[in-house]
Structure formats: structure tokens, C-alpha cells
Amino acid sequence: MAYFIAKRLVQSVFVMLAVAFLAFSLFRFVGDPITQMTGVETSVADQERLREELGLNDSFALQFARFTGDMLKGDFGFSYRTRQPVAEMIATRIPATLELGVVALLISLFVGIPAGVYTALRPRGFATQAILMATLVGVSIPTFVIGIMLIFFFGVQLGWLPTFGRGGTVKLGGWETSFLTVDGWRALILPAFTLGVYQLTLTMRLVRAEMMEVMRSDYIRFATARGVPMRRLYFRHALANTMVPVITIIGLQFGGVIAFSIVTESVFQWPGMGLLFLESIRFVDIPVMGVYLVVIAFFFVVVNLIVDLLYVAIDPRLRIRDVS
Amino acid sequence: MLRVEHLTVKFPSRFGDVTAVEDMSLSIAPGEIHGLVGESGAGKSTVGAAIIGLLQQPGYIANGDLMLGDTDLRALDRFEAHALRGKRISMIFQDPQTSLNPLMKIEDQLVETILAHEDIPSNDAKKRAIDLLEEMGIEDAASRMQAYPHQFSGGMRQRVVIALALCTNPELIIADEPTTALDVAVQSQVLDLIRRLADIRKVGFILITHDIGVIAQIADTVTVMRYGKLIESGATAQVLGHPKHAYTKQLMDAVPPLDRKITRFRVPEEDDGLAASGPGKGDAAEAWLLEGVRQQAVGLSLQNITVEFPGTRTSIWHKPKPFVALDDISFDVQPGSVMGIVGESGSGKSTLAKTLTGLITPSSGGMTLGGSPLPGGKTRSRHHPSRQLIQMVFQDPFSSLNSRHRIGTILAEPLWLYGLVNDSDERRDLCIDMLSLVGMDPDAIDKYPHQFSGGQRQRIAVARALLARPTILICDEPTSALDVSIQAQLLNLLKDLQAAFGLTVLFISHNLSVVRQMADDIVVLRNGRIQEKGASEQVFETPEADYTKKLLSLTPVMPHDWSL
Amino acid sequence: MLAFIKRHEGLWLFTRSPFVMLAAIVAVAIILGAVFAPWIALVNPYDLASFSLMDGLLPPVWEEFGNEKFLLGTDDQGRDMISSILYGARLSLIIGISAMTIATFLGVGLGLVAGYFGGRFDAVIMRIADIQLALPAILTALLIDGIARGILPPDMQQNLRVTVLIVAIALSLWVNFARTARASTFVQMNKEYVQAAVMQGQHPLRVMFVHILPNILGPLLVIMTVDLASAILLEATLSFLGIGLPADSPSLGTLIRIGMQFLLSGEWWILWIPTLFLVALVVSINVLGDFLRDVFNPRLR
Amino acid sequence: EAFKWASTTDPQTMDPHAVNSAPVLSFLNNIYEGLVRRGRDMSIEPSLATSWEPLGGENGWRFNLRQGVTFQDGSAFTAEDVMFSYERASNEAADVRSWFAPVTQVRVVDEFTIDFVTSAPNPLFPSSIANFMILDKDWATSNDAALPARDAENFATLNVNGTGPFTVATRDPGVKTVLAPHAGWWDEAAHNVTEATFTPIGNAATGLAALLSGEIDFIQPIPLQDVAQVESRDGFKVLEGEETRVIMFGFGHEHDKLLYSSDVTDVNPFTDPRVRLAAAHAIDMASIDRVLFRGKIEAASQLVPAGISGYSEANSDRPEFDPAKAKALLAEAGYPDGFSFGLKCTNDRYINDEALCRAAASMFAAVGLKAELSTGPVRDYWPQLREDDFDMYLLGWSPGTFDMEHPIRFLMHSQDDERKLGSWNFGNYSNARVDELLPMIQQEIDPEARQALVDEVVSITQDEVAYIPLYTQPLIWAAKDNIDLTQRADNFFMLRWVTVN
Ligand SMILES: Nc1ncnc2c1ncn2[C@@H]1O[C@H](COP(=O)(O)OP(=O)(O)OP(=O)(O)O)[C@@H](O)[C@H]1O
Ligand SMILES: Nc1ncnc2c1ncn2[C@@H]1O[C@H](COP(=O)(O)OP(=O)(O)OP(=O)(O)O)[C@@H](O)[C@H]1O
Ligand SMILES: [Mg+2]
Ligand SMILES: [Mg+2]
Numbered sequence A: 001m002a003y004f005i006a007k008r009l010v011q012s013v014f015v016m017l018a019v020a021f022l023a024f025s026l027f028r029f030v031g032d033p034i035t036q037m038t039g040v041e042t043s044v045a046d047q048e049r050l051r052e053e054l055g056l057n058d059s060f061a062l063q064f065a066r067f068t069g070d071m072l073k074g075d076f077g078f079s080y081r082t083r084q085p086v087a088e089m090i091a092t093r094i095p096a097t098l099e100l101g102v103v104a105l106l107i108s109l110f111v112g113i114p115a116g117v118y119t120a121l122r123p124r125g126f127a128t129q130a131i132l133m134a135t136l137v138g139v140s141i142p143t144f145v146i147g148i149m150l151i152f153f154f155g156v157q158l159g160w161l162p163t164f165g166r167g168g169t170v171k172l173g174g175w176e177t178s179f180l181t182v183d184g185w186r187a188l189i190l191p192a193f194t195l196g197v198y199q200l201t202l203t204m205r206l207v208r209a210e211m212m213e214v215m216r217s218d219y220i221r222f223a224t225a226r227g228v229p230m231r232r233l234y235f236r237h238a239l240a241n242t243m244v245p246v247i248t249i250i251g252l253q254f255g256g257v258i259a260f261s262i263v264t265e266s267v268f269q270w271p272g273m274g275l276l277f278l279e280s281i282r283f284v285d286i287p288v289m290g291v292y293l294v295v296i297a298f299f300f301v302v303v304n305l306i307v308d309l310l311y312v313a314i315d316p317r318l319r320i321r322d323v324s
Numbered sequence B: 001m002l003r004v005e006h007l008t009v010k011f012p013s014r015f016g017d018v019t020a021v022e023d024m025s026l027s028i029a030p031g032e033i034h035g036l037v038g039e040s041g042a043g044k045s046t047v048g049a050a051i052i053g054l055l056q057q058p059g060y061i062a063n064g065d066l067m068l069g070d071t072d073l074r075a076l077d078r079f080e081a082h083a084l085r086g087k088r089i090s091m092i093f094q095d096p097q098t099s100l101n102p103l104m105k106i107e108d109q110l111v112e113t114i115l116a117h118e119d120i121p122s123n124d125a126k127k128r129a130i131d132l133l134e135e136m137g138i139e140d141a142a143s144r145m146q147a148y149p150h151q152f153s154g155g156m157r158q159r160v161v162i163a164l165a166l167c168t169n170p171e172l173i174i175a176d177e178p179t180t181a182l183d184v185a186v187q188s189q190v191l192d193l194i195r196r197l198a199d200i201r202k203v204g205f206i207l208i209t210h211d212i213g214v215i216a217q218i219a220d221t222v223t224v225m226r227y228g229k230l231i232e233s234g235a236t237a238q239v240l241g242h243p244k245h246a247y248t249k250q251l252m253d254a255v256p257p258l259d260r261k262i263t264r265f266r267v268p269e270e271d272d273g274l275a276a277s278g279p280g281k282g283d284a285a286e287a288w289l290l291e292g293v294r295q296q297a298v299g300l301s302l303q304n305i306t307v308e309f310p311g312t313r314t315s316i317w318h319k320p321k322p323f324v325a326l327d328d329i330s331f332d333v334q335p336g337s338v339m340g341i342v343g344e345s346g347s348g349k350s351t352l353a354k355t356l357t358g359l360i361t362p363s364s365g366g367m368t369l370g371g372s373p374l375p376g377g378k379t380r381s382r383h384h385p386s387r388q389l390i391q392m393v394f395q396d397p398f399s400s401l402n403s404r405h406r407i408g409t410i411l412a413e414p415l416w417l418y419g420l421v422n423d424s425d426e427r428r429d430l431c432i433d434m435l436s437l438v439g440m441d442p443d444a445i446d447k448y449p450h451q452f453s454g455g456q457r458q459r460i461a462v463a464r465a466l467l468a469r470p471t472i473l474i475c476d477e478p479t480s481a482l483d484v485s486i487q488a489q490l491l492n493l494l495k496d497l498q499a500a501f502g503l504t505v506l507f508i509s510h511n512l513s514v515v516r517q518m519a520d521d522i523v524v525l526r527n528g529r530i531q532e533k534g535a536s537e538q539v540f541e542t543p544e545a546d547y548t549k550k551l552l553s554l555t556p557v558m559p560h561d562w563s564l
Numbered sequence C: 001m002l003a004f005i006k007r008h009e010g011l012w013l014f015t016r017s018p019f020v021m022l023a024a025i026v027a028v029a030i031i032l033g034a035v036f037a038p039w040i041a042l043v044n045p046y047d048l049a050s051f052s053l054m055d056g057l058l059p060p061v062w063e064e065f066g067n068e069k070f071l072l073g074t075d076d077q078g079r080d081m082i083s084s085i086l087y088g089a090r091l092s093l094i095i096g097i098s099a100m101t102i103a104t105f106l107g108v109g110l111g112l113v114a115g116y117f118g119g120r121f122d123a124v125i126m127r128i129a130d131i132q133l134a135l136p137a138i139l140t141a142l143l144i145d146g147i148a149r150g151i152l153p154p155d156m157q158q159n160l161r162v163t164v165l166i167v168a169i170a171l172s173l174w175v176n177f178a179r180t181a182r183a184s185t186f187v188q189m190n191k192e193y194v195q196a197a198v199m200q201g202q203h204p205l206r207v208m209f210v211h212i213l214p215n216i217l218g219p220l221l222v223i224m225t226v227d228l229a230s231a232i233l234l235e236a237t238l239s240f241l242g243i244g245l246p247a248d249s250p251s252l253g254t255l256i257r258i259g260m261q262f263l264l265s266g267e268w269w270i271l272w273i274p275t276l277f278l279v280a281l282v283v284s285i286n287v288l289g290d291f292l293r294d295v296f297n298p299r300l301r
Numbered sequence D: 001e002a003f004k005w006a007s008t009t010d011p012q013t014m015d016p017h018a019v020n021s022a023p024v025l026s027f028l029n030n031i032y033e034g035l036v037r038r039g040r041d042m043s044i045e046p047s048l049a050t051s052w053e054p055l056g057g058e059n060g061w062r063f064n065l066r067q068g069v070t071f072q073d074g075s076a077f078t079a080e081d082v083m084f085s086y087e088r089a090s091n092e093a094a095d096v097r098s099w100f101a102p103v104t105q106v107r108v109v110d111e112f113t114i115d116f117v118t119s120a121p122n123p124l125f126p127s128s129i130a131n132f133m134i135l136d137k138d139w140a141t142s143n144d145a146a147l148p149a150r151d152a153e154n155f156a157t158l159n160v161n162g163t164g165p166f167t168v169a170t171r172d173p174g175v176k177t178v179l180a181p182h183a184g185w186w187d188e189a190a191h192n193v194t195e196a197t198f199t200p201i202g203n204a205a206t207g208l209a210a211l212l213s214g215e216i217d218f219i220q221p222i223p224l225q226d227v228a229q230v231e232s233r234d235g236f237k238v239l240e241g242e243e244t245r246v247i248m249f250g251f252g253h254e255h256d257k258l259l260y261s262s263d264v265t266d267v268n269p270f271t272d273p274r275v276r277l278a279a280a281h282a283i284d285m286a287s288i289d290r291v292l293f294r295g296k297i298e299a300a301s302q303l304v305p306a307g308i309s310g311y312s313e314a315n316s317d318r319p320e321f322d323p324a325k326a327k328a329l330l331a332e333a334g335y336p337d338g339f340s341f342g343l344k345c346t347n348d349r350y351i352n353d354e355a356l357c358r359a360a361a362s363m364f365a366a367v368g369l370k371a372e373l374s375t376g377p378v379r380d381y382w383p384q385l386r387e388d389d390f391d392m393y394l395l396g397w398s399p400g401t402f403d404m405e406h407p408i409r410f411l412m413h414s415q416d417d418e419r420k421l422g423s424w425n426f427g428n429y430s431n432a433r434v435d436e437l438l439p440m441i442q443q444e445i446d447p448e449a450r451q452a453l454v455d456e457v458v459s460i461t462q463d464e465v466a467y468i469p470l471y472t473q474p475l476i477w478a479a480k481d482n483i484d485l486t487q488r489a490d491n492f493f494m495l496r497w498v499t500v501n
């Protein structure tokens, strides 16, 4: 098992490096930061001097080495636009995005899994057909349309929920959380739901498919044949066995949730990383964009490591094999 | 105790209702082991499933009575039926590997089953589970119970499965092919256990199997089924020893005897529409096969072949120990003879076949084909002549033919690949003729594999192998997926072809009786090592190695006087 | 006919599910409309001379001030909604189908190679897939767009927008194909027909493409439909984020983005009609995908 | 009263000299003050300077500073702070240094008097430095913010210390900025705001939803098409006005051939004034106004709207919509079937810019001018214009000094890199007489004589169709009914005029 984890770690480092390289090299081509940094009346000579100062005239390899080296030291450079340290900018935005992503994920799990189980167990029921249809429509409407519709319905027409932002937040150490205020929770509902809808339907369909598959497996048939109570059969036996593939997919998707929060954040003016990223694109703020990519990749890698550990926790076959 | 009368089970399908079981009746007394035999698709499992109320959707019981003691099983609602399952009727499935929930400890599975039916403290349930496991012959049950299923061997798992079926003291256990996935050694243990339980606990068993030997060994009564209908039923000795019905007789004829070698199986000509190769059919193909110097029989020899597989890595620092699948194997196959290779599952039989065909690279040792060295694995080029000379018939007729290609395409492949016939019309004619030679209709050429039964597909596989004009034919368990009657036909075919073309054959099987019918010489493998080798009859009559003796003694056989 | 249908399970199931049939009809209708847009459409949204601002903001014909020349109304440019939607669907489908096709070829090719050769090939390809996975679809698309913007001269950017979008979306989709193809190939590799072909000494490419590929098409086909749907949606999302297509060559996504401006202004048709179309198209494709999944995996029925 | 408002972009810095962009200057005008400031009607009025007069004997201006003014941290305001701010703002690290291009020397005369010496007579100088904001010398130097931040942030990027009516209470860049009134402000507060919260909301629909749901009190701007919706709701109002920004099309005057034509590739038809006039006659301003702008724009005849000083009343007609005449002119110029050319536009810079260009392209097409439209975000746009990569382009111009001289200097004078003239005259329209007139206008003190000079320029450029001025961009803000505020023509939002009822 140690080997298994070690191998994953090495792979993760490799992925991180590759993403760092991509992030760096690709963004080098996006527009010219100098024209963005300087005003309309800065002379060409001034621009050239600035270019030199920022090391933009150095060789590609040198710039990349500097980029990774700095990054390892925790120095992510300065935003071209606001001139703040990127690390700080991103760090203050991470809680918002993570909380949104996590709540979206939880919504998708807490709704998706029961719905998946239900629809798998009653494949022919009316409710099942209705749920399946609704989710189908759910994945077919673009997220941003859903978001705007929710805003206008719950925010403007009914006036129940806030239309933008995070509401009240509380600082816990360096972490700004909206979990501790009623206001914060109210503000979370719409964006988290918007972000979670897609994920929810994915989870539901996946659980359903896996569950139907598992329900036909020999051990479920055997458990039925020996009269294990239905509830236990569904949840202890069947559901547990669907979890391994489900966790994999959810792990893979979490990176996607974080990335897709770009859309949700822009619709709800949610002050997270995605919004920052969009703004950075608008202003060709290369350092922020690069670091954002690396952070996303980092999330992906971490989540996948967690998923691997979860496997081991769930599936005894992956623990150290003591051959009998 | 259990009475089934006029049971009819139907499965609705797009072609209308399919009757899987029709007008089936049987009854079982406490302590009776009732064998249910018949070829694949006969409806055996469906009967079992109908009794326990677990028919696969959308199957339904169309007619008949099911009485367990005084309980009318058909009158129960969903919840009552579920409460009854496990409590009064239990079931054992074929594959112990998949019958247990891999994520739960053995203990939890046992305890939950007991608690599901009895309102007792969980400590008592646990104690009962321990006792039961010990009764099943699992030592140190209290601590072994903490293990997960994957930590048990196949035989132990099947014991756990039986313990699970028994832990609520049911009156009836339906065992659907409980030993098919097991080695003979484990099989005999499990069968002993079942016999013991029937005798001591007076549990009634329905034992579903396609292995007549097993039935002969332990069943008190037997029912023979075919096409969903009851053919013959009665005491085992009576039904199998003195079959009245023609089908039962056929079935008995097709069972290969372990104790002697017969030249041919008696197979009725018209059976299953598989016309046996009659005179006049396939002449052209036969002539084509016999043509040319290539048809000189060629021998094969292996010198000190060792095959290792990389072990699974578990540590960061230590290189894993390789798994030795074949250890220092040497033997010679005489030109034109049949070499039988036997051994239990995992003994390395298939590995040996794959090494010969170049799919696996041996880590040491050498091979020769007709005197010239035969490079192994990756070192054998795609154009090496042995690619053509050595052909293989695989075990699984369902996966050995590409289901997306027409039979014609599959058969013609070796012809153009080796440049044997360059004209496509000629190829087609030859393929058609070859189909006749293996006893198939010519119109099969434009069909797809899924349109054929297992036996037919195996014939096609044989035809494909022959169309490469091989001198060596490797058969890796060619009949293990087939019913005995079809097995008999295929074995006859192989015997005829071998005799006609002087092929050198490597015949692999875990079934000693089958190998005895086919082989001139024999090699007994175990854990990748040769236990014994020699002339076939000699090995069967006077086995030397203990292992061979054990295998022979454990293989279920029919009493001598039954076989006709 | 009935016998023929009965013989083919897929067809049989199809005739038995009215919902799937409806989806197929909708999808086919939209696709035909898109293909024949130049012949059906009243105006050509690419041809600036064919419409006039004076016709702008006309509501659908059943509303007050509706004009029967423009059945579903006009947008703020005076373009007939039906025509815009037909051309928009055309572009969306071109992008979706091209992206999906590229992704299929790339992914299936790599997946087959990884599954067939295993070992180092597999490791390298799967690591690349990991990296791709670490950059979710939307980021990949933003990235590719960024590069294109950076390295192409501005006038070429305009002409290559569609290509850039296709490449961006394709790159974000191929992993799915590669993983599925690889996993299925692994399964097939253990099937005896593959071993038979390898043993006979057939060329690896032949084994991969002639033998294995047809056998793994089922799951791939399902992914193809699902990915076609997500490609169309992704394009719409990118348009929303402002890096999709320019407004003068509108896709359905662009039409929706433009329509968003009229969310509250009373001209509901400019937003909701294209949205409805997009949803209908995507739902239909998804329904067909689900259906295919059922056909290929009878165990789930 | 607490007041919440939103706009599309967040000011990227709190440093008044680091970035010369409208969102930053508008926002910081609530916090920092200059020597002069603009009133509700854009007129120049005293601020930190109580009065100013031309220097005797040399070119330049003397400013008499207000006494008793304190910064938000309590320190006193003196001429040293002005001197320091001048040095800081004219440093090469500052983005606003061009404001001081005419200045040759600045002298502190005494604690409350300071002289700005210019190289030539410069009557407009005081009004050109309304956005030149003064910060405290001691505060800046002791916090290492003596120069505007360039590549890394410094103290002044996030913190403020001005003399203005408001100060920053908390700032979360890109998310939220809270302002609090400056208790020691020298002027009398006309507002009743006790706390003002600013949130940038990039998505127009979200912003509008926030207003309608009551979460914010005011938003600037809202999309034109939503005006009716807001007005129809109880409790909300729309403020409409005209910005000083005139939207226009420009031509590649100096190109010898078209870059993006598929038929005419050897010459540049736009060098012929008749072709340019034809293009002007092809534009149907009435339809544009009605459909795209819902009747909220004023057609423009010159590069500044009416009301700006120097506006030429004598030349207030624009070419009417007349496709027939346009076709005739094209035929006369030798293009009876028209020709194709490239039209460049932004899609995120001006209100409805992309829609406008599409409509215009369609109108051009109607007379045979087949425009190959290419639109893109503004971040790519200026470089393209600088590289002369266009046949025709869209431009909006707001006279920073609120005087006609500004567009003449930037858009009509021939390009002259050395003297920084014509720097936004991308197509390099060039007329010797216009070049000659500019310095005269700049130095003419007598208003009437000056107006005559300006009229001449306008008349020349109209005759030659140097640009096609289209309309003045509308300003549309929306607020709750209970908010009183002033909409100033430069689109700056001043908290000091807000009252919450
Ligand atoms: N779920 C089902 N749907 C439709 N038909 C079925 C189903 N299950 C079984 N059948 C049909 O019922 C018949 C009997 O099947 P059954 O599984 O009982 O045979 P069996 O004797 O157990 O065969 P085997 O030895 O292969 O297990 C077969 O012809 C099969 O086609
Ligand atoms: N590719 C492989 N990698 C690792 N181990 C393998 C591989 N192939 C086979 N083995 C192992 O080698 C041993 C011999 O396998 P082989 O398939 O030759 O057995 P067999 O005698 O054919 O058994 P069966 O009767 O079940 O077909 C088994 O323990 C198997 O687990
Ligand atoms: Mg069965
Ligand atoms: Mg084997």
C-alpha cells in the first residue's frame, strides 16, 4: 500500500510539473502584458524598459526556471493588474470557491445518491421516469441560464435569497467562511445549487447504473436468497459496493466542479478564484492565470490522492494482502 | 417436504413468451439430495429460482403449485416471501468468488443473516456462526471470521457460502452448480460436506449440475431435464444406471469414462442439426489439407522452459518476487501423436500453450519444432513459419471468434495471411468446404458467430485452425464450456481429423476422463511443475505420482456397471 | 418489416419507446434544418445585406406587432429568429460534431495503443491523460483560446475562431474516449479472438483496428453522443464567457449570450427561443445516448 | 445612512497616480481631491486651491491653496504635499504623467501658494488637472509609497489618505470596498451617507437583479434595454444623461490600399472624400437610435457633444441618411458596385458597440459598401489600431479637458510622435491647415476668436469627412427611488452628492 501511495505521489508531482509548464508556457502567448500594464500614453521606450525590468526579454527556459523556482519558494509573483502578490490574491479567494464547490458537491451527493438508489431500485416507477427526465433536462440547460433563472425567480420575484455575493462571512484564522452566518448560508444556496445541478445528475446516473449492475451481482442475489433485510441489502451491501466507481468519478469531477465554478461565480458575482481568473483573462494578468491553473491542478491531484486513500478505506482487498 | 407440480415458467420477450420450464414436477423429502441434470439452457436454474422466488425479471410463473410443507409459496406476498428466504429455503450459487460481499467481514455476513431471521442477542449469533464455521471444517473459526472473503481460498469460500445458507437452519437448500468452479479436490470436500449435512441435519438439497459424475456420486434421486421439460425422474441408480428415455441414454453415452479409453462416442447423427462429416462432404478441403510436403507430421519438444510473471509490487524498496508459472518444463511430443496435458486450475496449462504459440516469452529454456529451434515470445517474428504451423483452438467458444466478423471473414483470415490461397473466390469455396468437413452447413459462411451455439462455434474455431494448414494443433480446454453431448461430438471430430491428417495435437484439459479419451501421452502439471509424464494408458492404469493418484481418486465416477 | 425489426434488438426497443422516437425525430429535424439552412432560411445572418435594422425587435407572429414574415420574431439586428437559429444550430453542430470526431479519433487511437501495448506506452499515455484531466474542459478551452489569441494575427483569429473552438473542445473531450477505449481494449485483449489474431502473427494495427475496434464501438458510441451534447453546451458556455464565436456568425450559444441582454427587456423571444432549441437538441441527443447505453448494456434494462 | 452601490469594474488600485483609467479616477475622486474639482455641471470650481491666476511674466498658473485642510489621518495639507504629488504623478512610473507634459517647472512659493510653469501659454491647464489628486507627503514617504507601484504593490495600492469626503474603511479587491465619511473634511457635506459599500458586478443581468431585489441602492450603468423594466417597477428610477463621449468611425486615411478587401486591392477608396461621405450618408441614425438604443441617443455632428466648450454651433448638421445619395457618390468616385473592406470594432468597450457595428455593416452593405466586420475585446483592440491594422474602425472619444481642443489635439492633428500630437489619430488624417490651427487654438485667450478658429477646424474636418461622428453615448444609471444623486456627464459617480431618504 505504501508503494501504491508513493507511486501516486510521484505521478502527482509529475502532473503538477507538467501543468506548471503548460500554464507558464501557454500563457506566455496570451496578449502582451506590457500594453495592459501601461496606460495609453506610455512611450515605446518606457514599455521596453518595463519589459526588461520584468524579465520578459529573457529566454524561455530561464523564465520557466524562475517561475517554478519562485513557485516552490511560495513566491507566486505579482499581479500585472493590481500589483498585489498573486499568492495573497488567490489565497483570499480560495475559501469562497472551495466552500462553494464543497457545498455543491455535498448537494450533489446528498440528493444524487438517494435519487440514484431510488431510480435503480424502482426502474419502472413513475417517479423514476420523472426524475430521469428532469435530470436530463437539467444537464441540457447551460449552467449560466439556470443561474440567471434562479436569480430572477428566487432573488427578484420572490425576494427570498440574495442575488449575488457571499453575504456575511466570518474570518476563522486566515479562512473567510460563510458557514457560520445565516446570511452566508442564504447566499450559498443558489450558486451551490446551480453549480451542483450538473454534478448531481452525473452522480445520480452513475449511482443508478452502478447500483443496477451491483443488484444483479451474485453476492446480492445470494444475500437476497438468504433473506437479508431489504434495507440492509440496499444500503449496506449494494450501495457500499457502488461507492468505488462512484468515488472515482466524483474525484475526477471535483476538479471540474472547481473549474466550472468560473461560470457560476461570474453569474453570481461570487468572489472566488474563478471570478478572479475571468478578470485576469480580461486584463491578460498572466501571473494570476498561471497560478490559477496550477492551483486547480493541485486540487485535482490532492482530491485524487484522497480518493485513492478512500478506496483503501472502503475496499479491504486493497489493504495489505495477507495471503491465507 | 417440497412439492413442485406442473410448474411452468415463462419469459416474455419480443418474440412472445418464451417457456423456460414447462409442466415440471418434483418432490423432495428431508435429507434427500435431489439432482437436477440437463444440458445448458434446459431450465435447471429457472426451476431453482422459481422455488425460492427469485426469478429474473421479467420471468413469471405461469402455472403450477409450489408447496413447502404446508406453505403455498405462490400465495406469499413480497414481504412474506422475503422473510421465508433464508429462513426455510436457502440457495448456494456457482461461484464462491462472487457470492460473498467483498466489502464485508465473514462475521458480519453470517451474523446479519442469523439476526435477520431470529431475534437473539448478537453475541449468541456470533457464537452460532463460529460453531457453524467449525462444523464446515474451518479451523480457528473465531479469528478467521474477522477476515474478508478475498483472504480465503476458493474451497474455504464455498464452505462459508454453505455456512451462510445453513446458518438459519433452512429445510431446503438449492445448490446451483456449487462445485463447477472448483478443483476436483475441493469439489470432493464440498460434496462430502453436502452429503453429511443431508444425512445429519436432514436438510433437503436440490443439486443442480451438468456433471453427471457428481450426481452419480451423491444424489439420492435425480431429474433429467431438456428444453424445460422433465425427461426422466427417479432414484439415481435407476435413472442413470438403467435409463429408459432415449435422451438419458444419449446423455450417458456422451459421458467420457475415466476408467477406460473408448475409440468413439456414440452420437446420434441428426442431433442438433449438426450434421457429422459424412462421405462426400468436405473432400476438397480434405484434399487441400493433405496436399504438399508440409503435411509431414512434426514433433515438438520443450527443454527446461521456465515462465515467470512479475509479482505485484507492494513495497517501495523491494523488487517483487516473480511468480513462477512454469518451472523447468521439458517434454517431447512425438510427431503425429496426441499429447494430453492435465492439471488443476492455475497449474500453468494455458501458460504452456501460450508459450508455445509465442504469446508469452519464457524467461529461460528452449523449444524446438520438428528439430529446428523455435524462438519464444517477442523474439518470434510475425512472419516466422511456426505462426502458421502451430494453431490453437481456445477454451471459450464465445470469445474466440470475433463477434463483429462474419464466419467467412474469420475463416479466410489464415488463408490470405499466410498466402495459402490468393484468390478470394477460391478462398470462399475452400472455407465452405472446410465448414462441411467440420460438420457445418455451408450457409454458415455469411452468418455471424452469435448465430451459433457453443458447439457449432467450436467447430468453426477448429475449421479456422485447420485452414492455416497447421502441423501442430493446440487445444486448450476446447470442450470445457460445452455440454457433455456436444463435447462428445467435438471430441469425435477432433479424433477423426487427427487421424486423417496426422496432426500433432497438444490437448489441454482439467478433465481427466476427457484427456484419457484423447491422448497418447500425458503430462500432469501442478503449480507449474511436471508431476508425471508418460504414455497415457500407463499413467491412468498405474499412476506413479501421489498427485496423479489423488486426482484420479477424487474425480467423481459413475459406478462401473452403469455405463452402457 | 416487423420480423426484421424483431430480429434487431435495438430497432425493436426503439419502436417500443415513444419517447426515444420523439427525441430522434427532434434531433433529426434540427439536424436537417441545420444542414439545409441555406435553402430554408429566410435571411442569411452572415449576409449583412439580407436583413435590415428596421425590422429589429419584432415579436413572434402571435404577439401584438408580430409580422408574418418573421414567424418567431427578429432580434436587435433585424435578423429573423428562425434563420438565426437554423444557422446557429448549423454552427453548433459543426463545432460539436467536429470536436467530437477529433476527440474520438485522438482518444480512441491513443486508448487502443495504450490498451494494446500496455507497459510504457500505457503509462505515458495515461499520464498525459492525467494532465489533461487536471485541466478541466472549460480551462482547456480558455487556454487554447488564449494561445490562439496570442500566436495568431488578429485577422486570422477571426477566421480561425471556429477551428480554435473545435480544437479546444476536442482536447477537453478526448480523455474520456481514451480511458474508455483503453479499458475496453484491456478487456478485449484477454478475449481469445484477439489472442488468436496475435498468435497468427497479424499486424498490431490490424489487430487493433480490424479486430478490437469493432468490438469496443458500443461504449464509444454512447460516449460520442454524450460528448456531442456536452460539446454543444461547452461551446455555449464559452460564448457566455465571451470567448466563443462573434455575434455575426452566431452559434446557438452565441444567440443565447446575445439573448441574455434581453432577459428583462420584454423581448423574451430573443433569449428563450434559441435556449429552447438548444435544450431540445441537447436533450434529444442525450435521450438517444441513454437509449444506446441501454441497448449496449442490456443488464441495465 | 448606509448606501450600497455597484458598477461593472473594480478600481484596480487605490493609488491615484498609478493608473489613468476611468473606474479608478472616478472612484478615487471620492477619497482624494485635486487643486480644482468639477461641479455637478462639469464646471471647474475651487477645491484644494481656493483660487488661481496666470503667472505674470511667464507662462503658467499660480494656485492659492486652501488653509486648514487636513488629510484623513489628521496631518495638515500644505504646498509641500502638492509639490510632492506633482513629482510623484509626473514620475515615469506614473501612468498620469502626460497631464504634466506642458509643465516645465513647479515652485513652492510659500506654505499655501504654488506655481506651475508651462512651456507655452496654457489657458486650459487648470481644468486639465481636475483629476490630479493630492496625497500626503509624509504618509507616502514613511510608508514606502513615494512612487506609484509598477510591478509590485506598495502601501498606496491598498490604503488611502486623501483630503476628500470619504475614506476607505475596508477593502477586499475585486469583492467589496467600504467607504466611511471623513469627519474632518473641509467642505460642508451635502450627503447623508454614513457608510458606503461598493461591489463590482461584472454580469449586467446579475447587477440588475441585485438592484431589483433591493440588495443595492444604485447601479452604474445598466443596459439600455432594461430601462423600461426598471422604470416600470415601483420604487426604482432610471437616470438618463449624455456622456461626453462621441462614438465615431475612423478611416485609414494614409493607407495606399485596403487591407481586407476581396475586390479592390490596389487602391484605398477611402482616400477619396466622396467615398467617406457616401459611408456617412449610408448610416441610418434614426433606426440605430430606435432599435439599438431605444431612443436614448443624440446624433453627433462633430467630435464633441453640444455643451462642451468649443462646440461648433455653426457646424451642427450631420450628413443625413440617404442611401441613394450614397450610391451616387460611390458611382461618382468610380465604385458603382461598391467594394469590400475591413471594419474593426470592439465588443466590450462602448455601449452596444458590437451591435452597432453589425447594424452599420448591414447599412453599409445596403449601399454596396461590403464591410468585413471583425470584433474583439478592447484588450486586443488598441494594439491593432496602433499597428494600422484596419480599413475602417470604431472609436469613442471623451474630451478629457471638456474642450474641443482635446479631440483636435488627439484625433485631428497629424501624427507627431515627438510632440505627442495626433497620438490617437490612428488613420493619420492630415490637413496642414488643421495642424496650423491647433497651436493657435491652444494659445488663444479670447473666447470668440478662439471659437472662430475651432469652427474652422470643424468645418474642414466635416467637409473632408475626417471621421463619421455618430452619436453621443448615453449614460444610464438606475437607483432606488429614495436615493438622490447627481449624474455627471463624465460618468463619474460622486458620493458627496448622495442623499438617502
Ligand atoms: N432472464 C431471462 N430472460 C429471458 N429468458 C431467460 C432468462 N433466464 C433464463 N431464460 C431462458 O430460460 C431457459 C432456461 O434457462 P436456465 O438458466 O434455467 O438454464 P440452465 O439449465 O440453468 O442452464 P445452464 O446449465 O446453462 O445454467 C433458457 O432457454 C433461457 O433462454
Ligand atoms: N499474465 C499473467 N500475469 C500474472 N500471472 C499470470 C498471468 N497469466 C497467468 N498467470 C498465473 O499463472 C498461473 C497459471 O495460469 P494458467 O492460466 O496457465 O493456468 P491453467 O492451468 O490454464 O488454469 P485454468 O484451468 O484455470 O485455465 C496462475 O496462477 C495464474 O494466476
Ligand atoms: Mg443454470
Ligand atoms: Mg487455462
Ligand code: NI
Residues within 6 Å of the ligand: B180, B211, B511
Ligand atoms: Ni466440468
